[in-house]
Amino acid sequence: MSVLCISIVFLQAMSSATYTFEANREYAVSQDQVDILFPFRERFHFPQHNGHDVRYFCGNSLGLQPKSVSYLMEKELEDWARHGVEGHFRAALPWFSYHHVFAERLSEIVGADKDEVVAMNTLTVNLHMLMLSFYRPEGKRYKILMEAGAFPSDQYAVETQVRMHGYDPEDAIIEIVPRHGSYLIEDIDIVNAIIEAGDSLALVMIGGVNYYTGQFFDLEAITKAAHAVGAYAGFDLAHAVGNLPLKLHDWNVDFACWCTYKYLNSGPGGVGGAFVHERHGNNPKLFRLGGWWGNEEKTRFKMQKGFVPQKGAASWQQSNAPVFNMVAHNAALDIYEKAGMKQLREKSLMLTAYMEFLLRQITHLPFDIITPSEPERRGCQLSLLFKDRGREVFEALTHHGVVADWREPNVIRIAPVPLYNTFEDCYGFYEILKNME
C-alpha cells in the first residue's frame, strides 16, 4: 500500500490562519482527536450505509436529526394529552408564549437584539410577509435589485410581488450577473448597480450565501449602498444562518428571513425565522399584515377591533405557534448554543480549508471549485463544477456511502458541517475521488 504523505503549508489569501495539512488518514484522525466539537456528532442520528454512518455532506440542504428530538416530542405529546387546552399555560413550555424561547438564541445566531428576531411561519412565507412591508413601490421608485441565479423560490416571490403592484418583472427587476468567465458576483458590481439604479430602486433583496456557489455577500456594504439611494435592504439567509457569524443589527440590515432545516437542523419544513431592525419593528406606522399572534399580547384575548402590533419582529406573526414543529427547533438550538458560534466558525474555517486542500491534490478529474477561495467570502460549502464525469463521480460517492448534493447540469455541492462532520469524513471523500480511474 502506498501511503500518500504530503505535508504542505496551506496559505489562505486574506486570512491570518495558516494550516499545515496532510493528505493522509492518520493526520485527519489526529485532528478529530483534538477537536473540542468532535463529541457533538454523537448527538445526531446518521443515515446508515452498509451498517455504517454515511459521510453526510448535505447539511446545507437538510441538517441531521438531533437524538433529543424524539424524547422532547414525546414530552410535548404528553403535555397535550394531560392538559388539553390548558397546555397553553400549563405545558412545560407554555404554548401561549412558546415562540419566546427562541428570541435570545436566534438573536445571538444572527447578531440582533431579542426583539428583532422571531421564529414563525416558513421561509418563503416570511419573505412575502416582509416584502409586503418593505416593498412599497411608489412613483419612479419601484425596482428590486437581486442576484442572477437566485434560489427559485426567491425569484418567484420577487416576480409575483412586482406583478402584484402592477409592474412588469422584465422592467422592475434588476439582476446582477457574474463577470464574464466567472461564477461569482463581485460585491462591488452589486454596489455600483445600486448606485446606478439610484432613486428608481425600492428594494435590494439578495441571498446572503448563494445556494449554488456558496458565495457569501458583503451584507454590510450592500445595505449601506441601498440606504444611500433611499432603498431598503433585505436578505434571504437560508444558507447563511448557522453557517457563519452575522451581525444584522450592526450592519443596519432592514429585514431578513431564513429557514431552520439546513444548518440549524430543525427538521423538514421546520418553522422559519425573521429579523426586522428595531427602527422598523418599533414603528407601528410601518404597514404589516395583522394576525392575532402579532397583536399586543396583553389584549390578544380581548377579541377587540383594531390591530395593535406588539413590539419588534414578533408583530409580523400571524398564527399561534406551530408547537410540534418548534420542538425540533428548540432541541436543535440547545445543541447549537452549547457548541457556540465562535467555536463552530473556527472549526468550519479549518474543516473547509482541509477539504479544499485535499481536493487540490486531485489532478486527474476535470473539476473546478467555484466557491470563493477567500474564507471571508464563504461558509462551509464547496461547489465543484465538473467539465465532464460529474455524474459518474457523484454515483461513485453515493456508492461508497457519501451523501452529497447534485445540481444539474454539472455541480456537486458538499458542506462539511462543523457540528457533526469530521476531518476523517473529508479524507474519506477525497480517497474515493483519488481512487477513481
Ligand SMILES: *Cc1c(COP(=O)(O)O)cnc(C)c1O
Ligand atoms: C432552501 C431555500 C429556500 C426554501 O424555501 P422554503 O420556503 O423553506 O421552502 C428558499 N430560498 C433559499 C435561498 C433557500 O436556500
